Amino acid sequence: MKKALLVTASLIALGATAPAVAADLAARPYTKAPPMVAAVYDWTGFYIGANGGWGSSRNSWDSVPPAFLVGPEGAHDATGGTIGGQVGYRWQAGTFVFGLEAQGNWADFSGSNLSQVFANSRNHTNVDAFGLFTGQVGYAVNNVLLYVKGGAAVTSNEYRISNLAGATIGVTGDDTRWGATVGAGLEYAFAPNWSVGVEYNHLFMQDRTYTFTTPGGAFLGTDRISQDVDLVTARLNYKFGGPAVARY
Template identity: 65%
Template sequence: MNKNLLLAAVSLVAISATAPALAADLAARPYTKAPAMIATVYDWSGFYIGINGGGASAHTTWDQLAPLVGGEGSHNATGGTVGGQVGYRWQSGQWVFGVEGQGNWADFSGDNVSGLTGFTDRSKIDSFGLITGQVGYAWNNVLLYAKGGAAVVGTKNELRAGGVTFASNSDTRWGGTVGAGLEFGFAPNWSVGVEYNHIFLSDKDVTFAGFQTDRIRQDVDMGLVRLNYKFGGPLVARY
């Protein structure tokens, strides 16, 4: 019995002595670093082309210079417009800069009865173009921007009596424009937005049939909905 107890004690001591060595021989579980997060953000850089549509009101004032002198009154020439735009933007950080050309067909028309002659003074804008620069700030796929530049407008002015036009004058007028817009990138390469523009035109002296001259002032307030397609990849990955 004593011999068996002695053997058991020796075995226990041997196991106790080898256990730390066996544990040391086991390889430590390797640590694997989690992959870096990749944030995908919208990139506004590149050429784009699009369409737009909306409405406007052109405030128009007539002042007769000859043969009478005095104010003839004012009216708002209202209506709709549709057209297109093409431009280029480049992005630096969250700032976005751009240039754009826009051309539209329009039908802004209105009239008032002259306080001097009793004739109806009628004005119409049938087209306009804008050449502008842009500066904006982007929150990923949302862009808020301001714009400004030159404007050119095709106008027609008429004198009417009894619903019949007896004198008219058509011309092209130059001016300036300022505006602002909000644009949202809703799909790869596609964005939709809303935009406000104010067009201010220089005064224009207009002669009708060689017998009546009026100084005509016009300013346009316009709201547009725009749809753009941008060439190139709209997304970039940032670590």
């Protein structure tokens, strides 16, 4: 009889304890879900890339002393394709992006015009290479970058004079001239470290005076040649380092 009473009392005690334990479990505090994390593209880092496109060089020729006939000979556009590469570094501060870049391209910009002073000759220009050394200031909207740029430019040129049959009658040899450039671009990061873009540059090149000689080395004439260049290129860049930062 005593054993039955003890078992009954134990069951009653367990029944009273179970609801209390359940109540304790139900009273656990609610944990708020962590906030959403937005990945914001970071343009900071070194990059290297390739570019290709089209260019046009405007060249004005003027015959000057000691040539025996002087005066404006006319102008022509030397146009063609270009391909090359670039390397640079950017650093981002908030939504602003600053950078430095060096670019080098092969080119084939060629053109000619009939001389307005020497009626039986044509003036030819060929731009076979150029380089740009620029600083950049840009504005980033996450993985889209708008920027302007400016700095120094250099072109490698070849000038010659031909007769109407196309035979060369005057040469100067290859020439390198320095000037300035300004430009603007749009770049889009389509993958963690890859971006594509399009860019325009205008090159202001200094006037130069050249002495032309015949293929045999005899004096032929002297011309002052002015030059500027317009470039439109598509670009592909690979950026080293982390592509994005997390912001809450």
